[in-house]
Amino acid sequence: xxxxxxxVTVQRLPVYLRCLEGLSSGQEHVSSDQxxxxxxxxxxxxxxxxxxxxxxxxxxxxxxxxxxxxxxxIELGLEEDWPVVIVGIGNLGRxxxxxAGFGDRGFNIVGLFDADPAKVGKKVxxxxxxxxxxxxxxxxxxxxSIGLVTTPAAxxxxxxxxxxxxxxxxxxNFAPTVIAAPEGVDIRRVDLSTELQVLSFYLHRRRSD
Amino acid sequence: xxxxxxxVTVQRLPVYLRCLEGLSSGQEHVSSDQxxxxxxxxxxxxxxxxxxxxxxxxxxxxxxxxxxxxxxxIELGLEEDWPVVIVGIGNLGRxxxxxAGFGDRGFNIVGLFDADPAKVGKKVxxxxxxxxxxxxxxxxxxxxSIGLVTTPAAxxxxxxxxxxxxxxxxxxNFAPTVIAAPEGVDIRRVDLSTELQVLSFYLHRRRSD
DNA sequence: ACATGTGAAGCGCTTCACAGCG
DNA sequence: CGCTGTGAAGCGCTTCACATGT
Numbered sequence: 001x002x003x004x005x006x007x008v009t010v011q012r013l014p015v016y017l018r019c020l021e022g023l024s025s026g027q028e029h030v031s032s033d034q035x036x037x038x039x040x041x042x043x044x045x046x047x048x049x050x051x052x053x054x055x056x057x058x059x060x061x062x063x064x065x066x067x068x069x070x071x072x073x074i075e076l077g078l079e080e081d082w083p084v085v086i087v088g089i090g091n092l093g094r095x096x097x098x099x100a101g102f103g104d105r106g107f108n109i110v111g112l113f114d115a116d117p118a119k120v121g122k123k124v125x126x127x128x129x130x131x132x133x134x135x136x137x138x139x140x141x142x143x144x145s146i147g148l149v150t151t152p153a154a155x156x157x158x159x160x161x162x163x164x165x166x167x168x169x170x171x172x173n174f175a176p177t178v179i180a181a182p183e184g185v186d187i188r189r190v191d192l193s194t195e196l197q198v199l200s201f202y203l204h205r206r207r208s209d
Numbered sequence: 210x211x212x213x214x215x216x217v218t219v220q221r222l223p224v225y226l227r228c229l230e231g232l233s234s235g236q237e238h239v240s241s242d243q244x245x246x247x248x249x250x251x252x253x254x255x256x257x258x259x260x261x262x263x264x265x266x267x268x269x270x271x272x273x274x275x276x277x278x279x280x281x282x283i284e285l286g287l288e289e290d291w292p293v294v295i296v297g298i299g300n301l302g303r304x305x306x307x308x309a310g311f312g313d314r315g316f317n318i319v320g321l322f323d324a325d326p327a328k329v330g331k332k333v334x335x336x337x338x339x340x341x342x343x344x345x346x347x348x349x350x351x352x353x354s355i356g357l358v359t360t361p362a363a364x365x366x367x368x369x370x371x372x373x374x375x376x377x378x379x380x381x382n383f384a385p386t387v388i389a390a391p392e393g394v395d396i397r398r399v400d401l402s403t404e405l406q407v408l409s410f411y412l413h414r415r416r417s418d
Numbered sequence: 419a420c421a422t423g424t425g426a427a428g429c430g431c432t433t434c435a436c437a438g439c440g
Numbered sequence: 441c442g443c444t445g446t447g448a449a450g451c452g453c454t455t456c457a458c459a460t461g462t
Contacts, residue, residue, distance in 0.1 A: 005410075006452075006453070007452095008452090008453065008454095009453095010407055010410050010411075011403075011407055013406070013410070014400065014402070014403040014406040014407070015387060015403065017406075018385065018386060018387050018400075018403075019387055022386060022387070031420095031421065031422090032421075032422070033421085038387060038389075039387060040387065040389070040390070042454070042455065043421095043455095044424095044454075044455055044456070044457095045453090045454065045455075047421090047422060047423065047424085048423080048424080048453090048454080048455090050422095050423095051422085051423055051424075055422080055423065057421075057422050057423075058421080058422075058461090058462075059420075059421050059422045059423085059460075059461045059462055060419070060420045060421050060422080060461080060462055061420085061421070061422090061462080062421065062422085063422090075410070076406050076409055076410045076413070077409040077410055077412060077413025077414075077416075078406065078409060080409075080413060080416075082405075082409055082412065084405075090304075091303065091304035091307045091308070092304045092308070094300065094304070095299075095300035095301045095303070095304040096401065098300045099300070099301070099401065099402075102401075102402060102405065105402055105405070105406065106409070107402070107405050107409075145412055146405065146408055146409075146412070169412065169415070170408040170411070170412055172404055172405065172408065176227065177227060177231060178224060178227050178228055178231070178247060178248060178249070180247075180249070181249070186408065186411055186412075188404050188407065188408060190399065190401065190404055191223065191227075192305065192308065192311075192399065193223070193308075193311060193314055193316070194220075194223040194224070194227075195381055195397050195399055196291075196293075196311065196314070196316050196355065196381065197222070197223040197226075197285050197287065197314065198219055198220055198223065198397065199291075199355055199379040199381065199395065199397060200285055200286040200287060200289075200291055200315070200316075200355075201214075201219050201222070201284070201285045201286055202219075202379070202395055203286060203291065203354055203355070203378070203379055203395075204285070204286025204289060205286075206378075207286075207289075215430075215431070216430095216431095217430090217431065217432095218431090240442090240443065240444090241443075241444070242443085251432070251433065252433095253432075253433055253434070253435095253446095254431090254432065254433075256443090256444060256445065256446085257431090257432080257433090257445080257446080259444095259445095260444085260445055260446075264444080264445065266443075266444050266445075267439095267440070267443085267444075268438075268439045268440050268442075268443050268444045268445080269439075269440050269441075269442045269443050269444080270440075270442085270443070270444090271442095271443070271444085272444090
């Protein structure tokens with residue numbers, strides 16, 4: 001339990017959480033070997049990762065599944081509530097708005113925004129799409145802390161700046177472009193086509209062996 | 210030009226490609242400093258990354274933008290065609306089927322599949338949704354090499370195995386679960402909620418400072 | 419006996435700093 | 441002179457191997 005959890009460990013914690021969920025409920029403990037197998041990593045890595053959170057494994061037995069899940073959730077801040085807004089309600093924005101997987105992790109979608117007047121006023125998953133001019137007011141009244149950018153590439157930078165101006169400090173960018181992070185804002189990129197390109201690289205490699 | 214491009218470099222190549230696209234067309238060359246600024250990385254890293262592909266920068270001038278784009282596309286295999294199938298046509302599958310960003314990079318969607326008989330036969334973006342039993346035949350006749358899994362978590366493992374049995378060697382898994390890779394298959398995971406959890410970690414960290 | 423927690427070694431990526439070249 | 445290409449140093453993560461604890 002301390003101030004330095006390596007970045008790579010932070011990225012693996014959600015994976016461990018996922019694996020723990022998939023575990024048979026007949027089981028109370030899990031060993032680093034078993035968890036490593038499920039997560040597709042080395043057992044020593046599992047132990048080292050978990051040791052950053054504290055040391056709540058039991059030697060000769062393993063980790064208590066419930067306790068481990070809870071500790072990871074605490075560490076990731078998932079016991080808190082993180083209201084989320086989505087800007088750009090096209091196909092992807094709509095899919096994310098409907099994505100049930102968010103709610104049960106403390107990520108509640110509290111606002112949908114779009115620049116297109118034709119979309120404003122329509123409902124998606126129980127929420128009314130608002131115009132961009134409402135962004136600041138809405139973010140502040142709903143205390144939103146995370147923004148998802150699902151606009152076209154051309155609008156992404158401007159959108160990020162509007163979100164920053166509205167007080168958002170964390171952005172997930174789904175638009176197929178690289179955004180310059182406004183001062184004090186943490187941006188992560190999810191680029192669907194980047195992932196395909198990485199697959200392509202290895203396919204290409206294999207093919208030309 | 211050689212056999213060992215580091216994994217991390219492969220992951221950055223698509224980012225560089227994105228940045229090059231955003232460059233003003235009045236410009237013919239780009240320096241490692243400028244590209245680094247756009248991509249949000251260290252200039253030396255840009256130079257080292259690009260040096261793995263060959264050495265086509267010009268000292269004192271920079272990299273020819275067109276040439277660089279072409280070389281990266283070659284290296285990533287984007288000059289080839291990679292037919293893609295999607296299994297699981299819910300909100301996300303539909304969004305991906307409609308996502309235009311794939312086509313212009315050689316990723317052509319050639320098949321849509323769903324287990325739900327009510328969906329089979331419907332059209333999405335010009336393609337008819339097929340039943341799973343057609344998977345193998347369709348993958349082989351269309352020479353598909355990449356499969357996107359957008360099923361519910363519970364069906365993801367089985368879907369991956371069907372894809373593998375049909376001859377697919379590369380899978381992008383969007384289902385919120387960790388899949389065990391079938392023999393000889395390369396799996397990459399895109400987990401929307403994992404990314405949110407990483408943001409959450411750092412928000413949580415900041416908040417408790 | 420068995421599985422965790424962890425120094426220490428190993429490995430790969432990042433960054434520096436400068437030689438090389440247009 | 442300016443910017444690339446790259447040895448070499450630095451750094452952080454991974455993995456090993458075993459002491460530690462139950």
